[in-house]
Amino acid sequence: xxxxxxxxxxxxxxxxxxxxxxxxxxxxxxxxxxxxxxxxxxxxxxxxxxxxxxxxxxxxxxxxxxxxxxxxxxxxxxxxxxxxxxxxxxxxxxxxxxxxxxxxxxxxxxxxxxxxxxxxxxxxxxxxxxxxxxxxxxxxxxxxxxxxxxxxxxxxxxxxxxxxxxxxxxxxxxxxxxxxxxxxxxxxxxxxxxxxxxxxxxxxxxxxxxxxxxxxxxxxxxxxxxxxxxxxxxxxxxxxxxxxxxxxxxxxxxxxxxxxxxxxxxxxxxxxxxxxx
Numbered sequence: 001x002x003x004x005x006x007x008x009x010x011x012x013x014x015x016x017x018x019x020x021x022x023x024x025x026x027x028x029x030x031x032x033x034x035x036x037x038x039x040x041x042x043x044x045x046x047x048x049x050x051x052x053x054x055x056x057x058x059x060x061x062x063x064x065x066x067x068x069x070x071x072x073x074x075x076x077x078x079x080x081x082x083x084x085x086x087x088x089x090x091x092x093x094x095x096x097x098x099x100x101x102x103x104x105x106x107x108x109x110x111x112x113x114x115x116x117x118x119x120x121x122x123x124x125x126x127x128x129x130x131x132x133x134x135x136x137x138x139x140x141x142x143x144x145x146x147x148x149x150x151x152x153x154x155x156x157x158x159x160x161x162x163x164x165x166x167x168x169x170x171x172x173x174x175x176x177x178x179x180x181x182x183x184x185x186x187x188x189x190x191x192x193x194x195x196x197x198x199x200x201x202x203x204x205x206x207x208x209x210x211x212x213x214x215x216x217x218x219x220x221x222x223x224x225x226x227x228x229x230x231x232x233x234x235x236x237x238x239x240x241x242x243x244x245x246x247x248x249x250x251x252x253x254x255x256x257x258x259x260x261x262x263x264x265x266x267x268x269x270x271x272x273x274x275x276x277x
Contacts, residue, residue: 034103
């Protein structure tokens with residue numbers, strides 16, 4: 001029996017194909033006391049319409065510690081218990097700031113964060129880069145691993161006893177794979193330089209939206225992504241949501257990737273744009 005949790009959603013990673021659970025989204029958010037929680041696994045596209053939560057929304061659900069994952073923030077959600085509170089109709093950056101930054105630890109020293117990850121298994125954090133120096137674009141595999149796709153198809157077939165052919169076809173629709181890897185290069189408060197991959201839902205969907213607007217011109221599409229994430233976001237008050245993967249947490253020198261960004265406008269006292277833009 002899970003505990004009831006109220007979670008402010010701030011992270012939805014781009015869907016991946018899992019050998020065990022089919023197509024999944026890793027979701028992370030903040031509890032009311034400012035601590036982190038990771039909800040996994042979540043087959044997001046299979047949720048009922050009224051359960052599909054956007055970022056910056058409070059949800060309530062029952063969840064229990066996922067004992068297959070040593071990272072303390074990871075909980076297994078009871079999908080049937082998800083209820084979504086009122087979805088925001090427009091950005092309220094001041095409210096988002098209060099919820100996200102008000103009670104949370106904000107890291108500026110990457111070495112300190114990595115040390116805590118290795119010693120205490122901390123696997124989710126808010127990080128404030130001192131300086132963002134670049135944005136990398138690398139072409140990667142264009143298709144999902146065929147072995148994983150085969151497993152996904154088998155999982156769908158196993159669940160097809162009471163489904164029509166049309167329902168089964170809808171079930172097996174596979175999310176498009178983003179054929180590029182996007183990364184930030186940045187410095188922390190000690191001048192330590194790092195490169196981290198960005199793996200969130202928004203950057204994946206931005207690429208495909210830009211690709212559509214560019215009539216299939218990938219060069220133009222990735223340039224539009226860079227304009228948003230580098231040219232635009234670096235002029236705002238940019239924070240990274242960082243997370244580790246279970247596979248690399250204990251073995252990688254730096255186990256973190258960027259699983260989301262928080263980019264409110266600069267505060268009014270700085271003479272910049274309003275918090276409500």
